[in-house]
Amino acid sequence: MKRMIYAALTLLLLSTSIYAKEGGPGQSIGEVIASKANFSIFAKAINQAGLQDFIENAKELTIFAPDDAAFAKLSEAAMNQLFSNKDLLRYIVEFHISEGIILAEDLQYRTYNPMMNARTVSVMIEGDDILIDESKIIKSDITASNGAIHVIDKVLGSM
Secondary structure (H helix, E strand, C coil): CHHHHHHHHHHHHHCCCCCCCCCCCCCCHHHHHHHCHHHHHHHHHHHHCCCHHHHHHCCCEEEEEECHHHHHCCCHHHHHHHHHCHHHHHHHHHCCEEECCCCHHHHCCCCEEECCCCCEEEEEEECCEEEECCEEEEEEEEEECCEEEEEECCCCCCC
């Protein structure tokens, strides 16, 4: 089992894609997300939810960030509902934020993780994949000056 976990983490850490580790010590999580075209919908959600300043100024955060392809899996009605209700939007965005810096290697020791919206998500290793609830981490450990970002393939708490 340990060998499978290490293999999954190694594969996840070494994967290359459009989510290359382009963040860095000089950029905050908010700046990294805002600068990537594949996070345009999540960046819009952060701004509309009124969480940009919080994300910019927080000391240590981990963001499980759905990319634009994850949002594309939602129906048009769900997207309209989400972006027309600021309270719901804030709740959903907060579902993707966790206090502290949590790297992929740390996730193997967790079965759940508390999120900013006072909910918890399950953490599971399935074969080579790390799942946060039912969302798969498709790129991990994008670093920023105030935390880490893991790209996920589904919107958490989605409708």
